[in-house]
Amino acid sequence: MKKVAKNAGLEKTGKKVKFSVYMKRYWQLYLMLALPIIYLLIFKYAPMRYILIAFKDYKLNTKLLDMPWASTAGQVDIFKYFKKAMNVDFYNALRNNVVLNLLDLFFGFPAPIIFALILNELPFKFFKKTVQTIAYMPHFLSWVIIYGLSLQLFAPTGGLVNQLIMLTGHEAVPFLNESKHWIVTYVGMGIWQSFGWGSIIYLAAIAGINPELYEAASVDGAGRFSKMWHVTLPGIKSTIVVLLIMNLGGIIGGSFDRVFAMQNNLVLDVAETIATFVYKNGVKQLRFSLSTAVGLFQSVVGLFFLLGANTLSRKLGERGIW
Amino acid sequence: MKRKLVALLLAVSMLLALTACGKKNAKDPSNGELVDGKFTTTRSITVEVYDRDGKTPADNNVWTDWIKKQMLERYNVEVTFKAVPRWTEVDQINNLLAAGEAPDICYTYSYPTILTYANMGGVTDLNPLLTQYKDLLPELWNWLGDENIYYDQDPTTKTVWCVEGRRNNTYRINTFVRQDWLDKLGMKAPTTTEEFEKMLVAFKDNADKLLGKDAAQMIPMMLTFDVGWTAAPIIESFMDPKITDKELYINGYDDRKFTENGTKEAIRLLNKWYNNGLIWKDFALYSSGDTMSDDLCKAGYVGAFIQNYDYPFRNGPDSFNAMLAKTYGPEAKFVAINCFNDKNGKYTHFSYSAAGDRKAFFPLTNKEPLASLLYLNFISSPEVIQYLQIGEEGINHDKLADGAIQIKAVDEAHIAYNQNSGQNIDLTMTCNGLRLSTVELTQKSLAYTYAEVDPKDVANAMVVAEQDAVSPKNVNVGEIASEAEGTDLTGKRDKTYDNAVVCSVADFDKVWDEGMKEYLNAGGQAIINERKAAWEKTYGNKENLD
Numbered sequence: 001m002k003k004v005a006k007n008a009g010l011e012k013t014g015k016k017v018k019f020s021v022y023m024k025r026y027w028q029l030y031l032m033l034a035l036p037i038i039y040l041l042i043f044k045y046a047p048m049r050y051i052l053i054a055f056k057d058y059k060l061n062t063k064l065l066d067m068p069w070a071s072t073a074g075q076v077d078i079f080k081y082f083k084k085a086m087n088v089d090f091y092n093a094l095r096n097n098v099v100l101n102l103l104d105l106f107f108g109f110p111a112p113i114i115f116a117l118i119l120n121e122l123p124f125k126f127f128k129k130t131v132q133t134i135a136y137m138p139h140f141l142s143w144v145i146i147y148g149l150s151l152q153l154f155a156p157t158g159g160l161v162n163q164l165i166m167l168t169g170h171e172a173v174p175f176l177n178e179s180k181h182w183i184v185t186y187v188g189m190g191i192w193q194s195f196g197w198g199s200i201i202y203l204a205a206i207a208g209i210n211p212e213l214y215e216a217a218s219v220d221g222a223g224r225f226s227k228m229w230h231v232t233l234p235g236i237k238s239t240i241v242v243l244l245i246m247n248l249g250g251i252i253g254g255s256f257d258r259v260f261a262m263q264n265n266l267v268l269d270v271a272e273t274i275a276t277f278v279y280k281n282g283v284k285q286l287r288f289s290l291s292t293a294v295g296l297f298q299s300v301v302g303l304f305f306l307l308g309a310n311t312l313s314r315k316l317g318e319r320g321i322w
Numbered sequence: 323m324k325r326k327l328v329a330l331l332l333a334v335s336m337l338l339a340l341t342a343c344g345k346k347n348a349k350d351p352s353n354g355e356l357v358d359g360k361f362t363t364t365r366s367i368t369v370e371v372y373d374r375d376g377k378t379p380a381d382n383n384v385w386t387d388w389i390k391k392q393m394l395e396r397y398n399v400e401v402t403f404k405a406v407p408r409w410t411e412v413d414q415i416n417n418l419l420a421a422g423e424a425p426d427i428c429y430t431y432s433y434p435t436i437l438t439y440a441n442m443g444g445v446t447d448l449n450p451l452l453t454q455y456k457d458l459l460p461e462l463w464n465w466l467g468d469e470n471i472y473y474d475q476d477p478t479t480k481t482v483w484c485v486e487g488r489r490n491n492t493y494r495i496n497t498f499v500r501q502d503w504l505d506k507l508g509m510k511a512p513t514t515t516e517e518f519e520k521m522l523v524a525f526k527d528n529a530d531k532l533l534g535k536d537a538a539q540m541i542p543m544m545l546t547f548d549v550g551w552t553a554a555p556i557i558e559s560f561m562d563p564k565i566t567d568k569e570l571y572i573n574g575y576d577d578r579k580f581t582e583n584g585t586k587e588a589i590r591l592l593n594k595w596y597n598n599g600l601i602w603k604d605f606a607l608y609s610s611g612d613t614m615s616d617d618l619c620k621a622g623y624v625g626a627f628i629q630n631y632d633y634p635f636r637n638g639p640d641s642f643n644a645m646l647a648k649t650y651g652p653e654a655k656f657v658a659i660n661c662f663n664d665k666n667g668k669y670t671h672f673s674y675s676a677a678g679d680r681k682a683f684f685p686l687t688n689k690e691p692l693a694s695l696l697y698l699n700f701i702s703s704p705e706v707i708q709y710l711q712i713g714e715e716g717i718n719h720d721k722l723a724d725g726a727i728q729i730k731a732v733d734e735a736h737i738a739y740n741q742n743s744g745q746n747i748d749l750t751m752t753c754n755g756l757r758l759s760t761v762e763l764t765q766k767s768l769a770y771t772y773a774e775v776d777p778k779d780v781a782n783a784m785v786v787a788e789q790d791a792v793s794p795k796n797v798n799v800g801e802i803a804s805e806a807e808g809t810d811l812t813g814k815r816d817k818t819y820d821n822a823v824v825c826s827v828a829d830f831d832k833v834w835d836e837g838m839k840e841y842l843n844a845g846g847q848a849i850i851n852e853r854k855a856a857w858e859k860t861y862g863n864k865e866n867l868d
């Protein structure tokens with residue numbers, strides 16, 4: 001501990017502090033940092049060399065570098081698997097992917113914000129906590145279970161909701177078995193599953209707003225809505241922007257389990273996304289080169305979306321994510 | 323000080339974790355030979371077993387324990403079982419193969435899966451091994467013979483990627499109707515497609531009479547997402563009864579008859595039935611492995627369905643018929659009928675061929691090919707198959723007066739002896755269908771192999787399954803490369819089947835033709851063309867095999 005005391009105040013002298021000095025002083029902390037860094041190196045960066053598989057003819061029991069470059073009819077053709085993957089089905093999946101994610105973004109993104117704003121206005125603590133907890137719950141259900149629930153509720157003849165509708169003398173609504181209805185169900189289930197959980201970060205941001213601002217607003221005669229509009233929302237604006245950027249980055253990504261659990265043969269034309277396309281045509285058929293090619297494509301496009309959104313947010317005067 | 327200690331601990335544990343990863347599994351490198359048919363050092367192999375969510379764990383029960391003990395005693399081979407869910411086996415085995423975690427002995431119904439993996443260099447070529455060790459494998463040869471062992475041998479490269487299990491009976495699929503419903507309505511079992519339709523309409527119109535307060539649950543005919551299977555006899559009855567072997571082979575990429583002439587008209591009929599409310603509305607929403615359709619049949623809401631020839635008899639007290647009898651009385655049951663007539667008035671439908679059941683193969687990760695072959699040899703021995711199929715006397719079966727074996731459900735005290743699959747079929751890897759010590763005994767016992775089911779119904783189902791049945795022939799013209807191309811053709815097929823059944827009558831042609839076009843463009847046509855060329859290369863102008 002003596003050493004630390006001796007070096008304290010180095011920064012104030014204006015001299016450039018050497019890395020080794022920091023190291024000496026805070027080595028315990030750096031050691032702690034080593035753990036996540038090593039984790040990232042082993043599990044996130046080291047596997048990246050396998051991106052090469054996208055450009056090679058995958059062989060089992062062969063070292064990555066020994067695998068031959070992808071070739072058609074003897075000619076080296078490193079983009080073979082990209083060309084193979086980009087068929088009608090792929091473009092269809094890409095379209096669905098973008099459309100479903102945009103719908104999710106459009107309807108699903110504001111939901112937790114609105115929920116957080118409403119919760120924030122609740123004066124009864126007990127009620128607030130109860131509502132919050134119940135809203136978090138669906139987040140912990142797997143999509144397989146959620147689909148099971150939706151079958152119980154929305155199946156054309158076996159579903160509870162449709163049985164009620166039919167009792168009132170109306171036709172059953174094809175929530176799950178007709179494309180347009182399915183999209184609504186899909187987006188709705190997504191919102192239901194995630195809005196509670198998603199609101200946590202906004203509630204945290206709201207909690208960080210200086211209460212004096214509200215007091216000042218009250219003095220100026222602001223009502224509840226004006227306070228929400230002029231204090232709360234601007235207070236969490238940067239949080240919203242950061243999350244929006246991250247969401248835009250994932251516009252051609254998306255989770256596999258949600259769409260795979262919810263799709264069925266009748267709605268496949270709108271329900272096949274890139275993740276399920278890759279599973280069915282790549283992984284399931286042991287075509288690893290093709291799967292990797294599509295995955296790489298997805299990542300690169302996702303990166304552009306992320307960069308684009310980030311630049312845009314800086315232009316709009318926000319901080320961006322870096 | 324405390325902080326330092328924590329940091330030190332973390333650093334040490336990390337190092338340990340890293341070194342542990344790098345450590346190689348120490349393995350005995352010696353090639354211990356067989357002495358008196360037994361390994362001198364104990365060998366370990368893993369073996370796949372289907373998991374049907376039975377009463378005991380699929381990979382750890384009385385039967386697997388028995389096999390383990392026998393293998394250890396006979397060959398000094400230690401066996402570990404690996405459970406793979408039955409109804410998604412192809413997906414699961416793909417995932418295991420991809421992860422390098424497949425068992426040493428795998429089995430699957432899907433040859434294209436094996437072929438794809440073999441083309442990536444992931445499957446052991448059995449040909450040299452079989453030649454080298456033939457003398458050690460007498461039971462395997464006795465049971466499977468050259469025909470099944472070399473069934474899939476490539477005519478040019480001579481590679482053998484798998485051996486084909488054998489079916490001891492070739493019954494495949496049946497149509498079942500509720501006998502008690504027919505009786506209640508004073509109807510006779512239908513004998514033509516037209517009468518079948520009339521029967522469905524009668525079921526629907528008399529829902530109140532047949533189901534009382536549950537009338538709204540009425541499902542005249544069950545269908546599943548796998549239309550090519552659960553409507554197979556209907557589809558097959560629309561095919562040309564004189565279809566040539568060549569035509570059958572060319573369109574025979576899978577057994578769902580999607581591209582056959584006539585299939586479209588069969589589905590048009592289903593589409594009509596669906597739109598008239600004769601078919602279960604929710605069928606396409608439940609995918610492979612879901613038990614909803616079974617549950618509805620057991621609950622007694624279903625009038626007719628098409629499935630494996632013995633489907634309503636399976637699983638003793640949990641079988642369709644046992645469940646129906648429990649709820650509605652002994653006269654409530656499904657019986658097998660033939661009623662889908664082809665244009666000649668016969669009930670042409672396809673049975674299995676004796677070869678071509680499950681295919682056993684060794685992934686390249688198998689380091690014990692000889693021990694694995696010995697396992698196949700063991701599991702093909704008549705006494706092993708018989709014991710696994712009928713189990714213990716007094717617990718799993720009784721002997722009838724004429725010597726026939728009557729299978730019975732195990733009681734609670736002997737629940738450990740429950741067979742998770744009928745006749746332990748999931749364990750008798752090379753054998754499908756009852757095979758007792760003598761052919762005579764087998765024949766005599768066939769109808770008695772289902773616990774808590776009337777043997778007469780079983781016997782009838784076998785007669786029905788055999789009537790006008792056509793057995794496909796083995797066409798081996800070498801590898802069809804486009805079949806290993808890897809497009810999800812099965813998915814496209816089912817998608818078109820399902821959508822064509824549920825669309826409006828007016829849209830039917832459009833939906834079917836577009837779906838078919840998509841299927842053919844995605845690789846279906848390439849397979850048909852390649853199969854045609856391969857046939858013509860091997861058999862010339864021949865339309866039929868001898």
